[in-house]
Amino acid sequence: KAGVTQTPRYLIKTRGQQVTLSCSPISGHRSVSWYQQTPGQGLQFLFEYFSETQRNKGNFPGRFSGRQFSNSRSEMNVSTLELGDSALYLCASSLGRSSGNTIYFGEGSWLTVV
């Protein structure tokens, strides 16, 4: 079955703009989580959604937000972009019923802020 799909794969934005990234989970998965990966900070947890509800969030400013739709697809938004937001943004999905459920990652969206 199809894996986690993220769009767009690559994008370039200017400081001050906002960006929306999209994630389609594996069919049947109800949990979607988002991560930011940078060379300096590694992989950092942003937030997790299950059945349209945010269950947990990481230590990121309010400029980073997300949502999940009734079909489990998810979007994340970053407003007022800063140079430091340049990163690989990864989405992962799982069944979500317990912390033992395996999460499966997409290929990521490469964001460059100039």
Next chain:
Amino acid sequence: DAKTTQPNSMESNEEEPVHLPCNHSTISGTDYIHWYRQLPSQGPEYVIHGLTSNVNNRMASLAIAEDRKSSTLILHRATLRDAAVYYCIQSGTYKYIFGTGTRLKVLA
């Protein structure tokens, strides 16, 4: 946040076993231990996970210490395709906290 500690890098010869260690001294009773690996420009790939008992699958084995404060990922015969960054993670409360991972280099 709970964080795991791993060696920054390890080397192995091709066709030999590799033991990748991980310390997770703050693990709680309900936290699972997951291992993922990441190749350049790709998302992390699931390898194996467990709670208390040792686990085996087609990719690797996971040995979990009795006190659960450490674990070891075992690749039985390393191949060049196993060269990647390996992450050991404690999962709890619906989020994964990644450490810095171990960069595995496989020598031909």
